[in-house]
Amino acid sequence: MVGADGVLHCAGYGQRDPARGLPVTPETLFPIASCTKSFTAMGLGLLVDEGKLDWDKPVRTYLPDWKMYDPVATETLTVRDMLSHRSGLPAHDWLWLGSNFSRHELLARLRYLEPSAPLRTRFQYQNIMYMVASLLVEEIAGMSWERFVQTRIFDVLGMKRSNFSTVVTQRDPNHARPHVYRDGQLYESRFYEQDGENCATGSAGTICSCASELSGWLSLQMNAGRVGEQQFVRPETLETMHLPHIFIDDPAVRRRFGYEFMSYGLGWELRSHKGQVLVSHGGSVNGFWCMLYFMPRHRLGVAALSNCDEGRNAAPPIVALTAFDRLLGLAPTDWDGLFTQTY
Numbered sequence: 104m105v106g107a108d109g110v111l112h113c114a115g116y117g118q119r120d121p122a123r124g125l126p127v128t129p130e131t132l133f134p135i136a137s138c139t140k141s142f143t144a145m146g147l148g149l150l151v152d153e154g155k156l157d158w159d160k161p162v163r164t165y166l167p168d169w170k171m172y173d174p175v176a177t178e179t180l181t182v183r184d185m186l187s188h189r190s191g192l193p194a195h196d197w198l199w200l201g202s203n204f205s206r207h208e209l210l211a212r213l214r215y216l217e218p219s220a221p222l223r224t225r226f227q228y229q230n231i232m233y234m235v236a237s238l239l240v241e242e243i244a245g246m247s248w249e250r251f252v253q254t255r256i257f258d259v260l261g262m263k264r265s266n267f268s269t270v271v272t273q274r275d276p277n278h279a280r281p282h283v284y285r286d287g288q289l290y291e292s293r294f295y296e297q298d299g300e301n302c303a304t305g306s307a308g309t310i311c312s313c314a315s316e317l318s319g320w321l322s323l324q325m326n327a328g329r330v331g332e333q334q335f336v337r338p339e340t341l342e343t344m345h346l347p348h349i350f351i352d353d354p355a356v357r358r359r360f361g362y363e364f365m366s367y368g369l370g371w372e373l374r375s376h377k378g379q380v381l382v383s384h385g386g387s388v389n390g391f392w393c394m395l396y397f398m399p400r401h402r403l404g405v406a407a408l409s410n411c412d413e414g415r416n417a418a419p420p421i422v423a424l425t426a427f428d429r430l431l432g433l434a435p436t437d438w439d440g441l442f443t444q445t446y
Contacts, residue, residue: 281390
């Protein structure tokens with residue numbers, strides 16, 4: 104948990120490896136899955152600051168081989184569209200899930216994926232566009248997305264334990280083991296294989312990190328892009344990532360949880376929390392579910408990481424939302440009860 108003046112609370116609860124009775128610590132590594140997307144948006148933001156990339160130029164400006172099923176989208180889809188899930192494409196996850204396609208092979212297959220909505224008209228969560236975003240970094244910066252994030256983000260922020268590989272993570276003595284609930288029982292499951300540059304999913308969801316290092320990531324988000332006295336990213340560039348770019352139309356979720364609005368920025372979801380703006384992103388992959396939250400106005404953030412699958416585990420949002428309510432003196436909500444109804 105992070106506040107305006109630094110870390111308020113950083114601790115581990117429960118066990119990273121129940122079979123061996125090993126506890127979770129602030130340095131325990133977890134795959135953070137789609138929480139990776141905020142790092143991808145930040146990487147492109149650094150290129151925007153350098154004048155090498157424009158959020159609103161067509162992607163084909165930077166990737167000559169770019170071609171989509173819809174010729175209008177081929178010519179006009181922008182970097183902003185790509186990162187805000189408003190490309191018109193549905194998930195199409197079976198193109199990459201369990202396949203061995205490379206990032207360039209995924210790019211070549213974009214032209215065969217039919218859209219289900221016109222460009223910029225509907226939010227449709229989409230991993231493939233974030234995978235292709237790594238090729239933007241490669242083309243512009245002349246290095247892999249992994250190398251770029253390592254040198255331009257991890258090294259600068261002192262994120263020494265964070266990495267891009269579940270293979271590397273499993274070799275670390277302090278890593279969490281994945282688990283799933285099935286038929287009321289908890290079972291250890293297998294890691295989803297993600298190994299850095301060998302994995303196409305890359306910029307969509309391969310980062311592994313820990314609570315102690317993600318606290319610094321949240322501090323950066325809440326402190327106008329500064330790291331100590333250093334301006335890491337221009338405030339206006341960071342603000343672009345935190346602004347709504349497409350409305351998320353899910354009336355049932357809004358009614359259940361009392362959200363006045365839900366939308367998506369660049370690598371972050373935005374919604375209301377009892378009259379306050381809440382910026383967040385979740386990440387779910389085999390046996391893990393993680394959540395990053397922060398309230399810009401209050402400069403209060405929470406990273407909640409768990410080694411149990413999202414399907415029967417609501418601990419990350421329950422912990423985070425309860426903390427916000429108590430620390431800000433907001434009316435209490437039975438978040439446990441609300442999520443139990445959902446799960």
